[in-house]
Amino acid sequence: MRAGPQLAAIPGVEHALAFLSDAYATRLRRPGRTVEHPVAVARLLAADGQRPPVVVAGLLHDVLEDNLVARW
Numbered sequence: 001m002r003a004g005p006q007l008a009a010i011p012g013v014e015h016a017l018a019f020l021s022d023a024y025a026t027r028l029r030r031p032g033r034t035v036e037h038p039v040a041v042a043r044l045l046a047a048d049g050q051r052p053p054v055v056v057a058g059l060l061h062d063v064l065e066d067n068l069v070a071r072w
Contacts, residue, residue, distance in 0.1 A: 006047070007042055010046060010052045010055050012052055012053070013042070013052075013059065016059045019060070020035055020059055023063050023066075023069050024066070024067060028067055028068075029066060030065070030066045030067075033067075037062065038059050038060070038061060038063075039059065041061060042056075042058040
């Protein structure tokens, strides 16, 4: 998954996208969920001028809900 020019320049986005892509490709818990929604949220946050940690949080906001990434 590519971030696009607006997101790619934000520190931490490339690592978050790699994690996000892996989670949605291999550990999906909720069928039908895709990375499009988290990426759209991150793009909105970036366009609004939010700081990098907020944009990265936008990318990752549904990962635990949609995927089996954390096993306690």
